[in-house]
Amino acid sequence: ETGVTQSPTHLIKTRGQQVTLRCSSQSGHNTVSWYQQALGQGPQFIFQYYREEENGRGNFPPRFSGLQFPNYSSELNVNALELDDSALYLCASSSPLGGYGDYGYTFGSGTRLTVV
Amino acid sequence: GENVEQHPSTLSVQEGDSAVIKCTYSDSASNYFPWYKQELGKRPQLIIDIRSNVGEKKDQRIAVTLNKTAKHFSLHITETQPEDSAVYFCAAGLSGSARQLTFGSGTQLTVLP
Numbered sequence: 001e002t003g004v005t006q007s008p009t010h011l012i013k014t015r016g017q018q019v020t021l022r023c024s025s026q027s028g029h030n031t032v033s034w035y036q037q038a039l040g041q042g043p044q045f046i047f048q049y050y051r052e053e054e055n056g057r058g059n060f061p062p063r064f065s066g067l068q069f070p071n072y073s074s075e076l077n078v079n080a081l082e083l084d085d086s087a088l089y090l091c092a093s094s095s096p097l098g099g100y101g102d103y104g105y106t107f108g109s110g111t112r113l114t115v116v
Numbered sequence: 117g118e119n120v121e122q123h124p125s126t127l128s129v130q131e132g133d134s135a136v137i138k139c140t141y142s143d144s145a146s147n148y149f150p151w152y153k154q155e156l157g158k159r160p161q162l163i164i165d166i167r168s169n170v171g172e173k174k175d176q177r178i179a180v181t182l183n184k185t186a187k188h189f190s191l192h193i194t195e196t197q198p199e200d201s202a203v204y205f206c207a208a209g210l211s212g213s214a215r216q217l218t219f220g221s222g223t224q225l226t227v228l229p
Contacts, residue, residue, distance in 0.1 A: 033216065042122075042205050042219030043160065056216050059117075090159065105150075105217070107159040 003027055004093050004108035012114045013081050021076040021111045023091030029106065031055075031095070032074040034066060037088040037110070049074055078113075086115045118143040120208050122220025129196050130228050137223045139206035140188040148209035149182060149189045150217070155202045163204075164191070196227045 003026035013019050025032050031050045035043035045058035049068035063079040072093070078085055089112075092105040119142040129135050141149075150165035166173045166180045166189065173180050177196075182189040193200055203224050207217040 040222070042120075042207075042221050043217075045216040045218070048216060058216060105162065107161070109159045 004029075004091060004106050006089075006091050006108035006111050008111060009109065010112045010114075012116060015081055015083060015115055017081050018077065018079045019081060019113060021078075021089050021091075021113070023074045023076070023093075023108055025072045025074070025091075025093030026106050029093035029095055030072045031093065032068055032072065033092045033094070033105070034074070034076045035090040035092065036060075036085075037090055039087070043090055046076070081115045083115050086113060088112050118146060118208055118218040120206060120218050120220045122206050122223060124223060125221065126224045126226070128226045128228060131196060131198060133196055135191075135193045135196055135200070135225055135227075137191045137204055137206070137225070138188060139190070139208075139220050140186075141208040141218075142187065143208070144184075144187065146208040146218075148217075149180070150207050150209070151178075151180060151191050152205045152207065152219075153202045154205065154222075160205060193225075196225075198227050198229050201225055201227045 005024045007022045033048040034046040037043040046060050047057040048055045052068045065077045067075045088110045090110045091108040094105050122139045147168040151163050152160035153163045154160045164175050164178050164180050166182050177194045179192045203222045205222050206220040209217045
């Protein structure tokens, strides 16, 4: 196991509802990034958290929001769900920022969200 | 922002043959280029990466080459085996504090026994 755990593994929601996805980072990793992977596509960067603050955001609307806690775990919240939000949501933890850049992402297994 | 294009989208090879997957990127500031393998229903796993200060990197049957001038990089798998069958994604990273990766659209590699 990689040490990055996500919950739940699968989720079905109705359009307009809200959802919270959770991620526990690998031991020693204090940076958490969230990606959305639609079926048949590559992961797309949503945002990243470092030291409990958002540290970069991709092209996603404000209804996608997040939190990072003192133990480095993180939550992804999506409000007003749309059908197009159906996707695999991946959490990735990495070691501290700095230097040349350690991108050593360790991905979790993801949460499969289906919006109906 | 960065844009990464990957081709081919599907690739079938005979076991033992070589496979090559190519990617181009748009942002000359990108300095980190990882490759991920994703098996059906599983998480992406890093298989090899290269930074912009080197032109080639090898790890057993896998190698990656980078041409900064042309802004393209390639994954080479030699002596392919059926267990190499998966979707492969290239990605490009921008230096700086955000450390986000921009992924290509993936290549479904099938190794025929």
